[in-house]
């Protein structure tokens with residue numbers, strides 16, 4: 001077991017780091033500092049063991065401290081630390097693209113590499129818009145997202161996204177021509193659903209309404225998370241995604257699934273697209289691609305889209321887009337080692353074998369104080385608490401803090417706790433998660 005590091009920071013030493021999506025003043029008055037990680041656990045700076053119920057941030061699907069990944073990254077750094085991705089290639093980039101295509105839904109057979117989920121989203125939106133143009137549909141410039149959607153923090157992502165605090169500061173500079181579908185969260189009809197909720201497929205018809213309003217000839221793409229994560233876990237209603245697909249097909253609209261959290265085994269299939277039997281035209285991915293070890297994202301694209309760009313003089317660059325660190329060799333090495341672990345250990349489908357146990361354990365919390373919904377899919381849980389009037393988020397933050405004191409890392413968003421453990425989790429650890437949550441909820 002790793003030992004604790006003895007150092008701790010003074011308040012002023014904590015100030016230099018402006019922490020992302022963090023209540024900086026609150027955090028810095030009572031820091032939670034993680035120092036080591038292995039398997040299913042973190043260790044805090046003062047040596048406490050913490051069970052990771054969130055795979056870091058939905059990314060460490062194969063568990064922490066995987067030696068194979070560390071060795072692959074080290075070997076790659078020694079062989080070749082960096083290679084320019086523009087007009088140059090290197091073996092791990094092609095190997096990883098092929099390895100991703102191998103597990104992707106049939107037909108999504110081209111991969112563009114990025115460095116994060118946000119960059120994957122910006123890339124996917126740009127590819128969709130450019131695709132409409134290169135195929136002669138240049139009037140299709142509008143993008144449709146969904147309320148409560150999270151698509152990262154780029155301007156495209158926050159524009160198609162639907163989380164108000166992520167948007168309001170920048171409302172004047174959103175990209176133009178964006179509309180939103182309604183979210184699918186309906187506690188009155190679907191509270192305590194197991195798996196896909198029964199009600200809400202009709203909400204897909206809103207896409208027809210938007211097509212009527214704007215005209216299909218103006219709409220380039222629709223982007224949705226198959227399971228919305230950051231907003232607090234919204235499972236798609238039965239039939240909803242299929243209907244969105246049908247409407248997109250009918251009107252020539254590109255369908256993008258943002259699978260940054262659902263990719264790489266979270267639902268029990270490699271991608272949620274396979275799990276729900278609906279194939280989009282583009283998938284955005286990141287997180288689990290490298291087990292969170294090295295930042296990397298990917299955009300998976302259907303052949304027809306890729307091929308639409310392969311025209312004009314052979315010496316012409318087909319897509320004026322890319323990053324200095326697209327297909328970075330160390331990220332590719334980490335990705336290849338990660339996918340090899342997933343395959344060897346059957347992790348891309350392991351969530352399916354644990355899903356029922358996870359679901360039963362989760363729903364055992366029904367009836368606990370302030371619990372107004374429990375929703376689950378694969379190894380995902382959303383536990384929604386009744387908000388304290390005027391203090392949205394404070395109740396779930398209390399649960400989050402108390403769980404952390406008891407050695408459990410959860411994730412809080414508003415008054416919802418979202419759990420997504422590493423896919424290597426064992427049943428006793430599932431028990432530990434829900435026993436801890438039960439103790440904390442009882443004490444509220």
Ligand SMILES: Cc1ncc(COP(=O)(O)O)c(C=O)c1O
Pocket residue numbers: 115116117118119121150151152153225229230258259260261286287
């Ligand atoms: C669905 C979805 N898209 C995009 C992102 C952004 O990813 P990143 O934080 O790597 O930019 C996230 C992050 O959680 C996400 O959940």
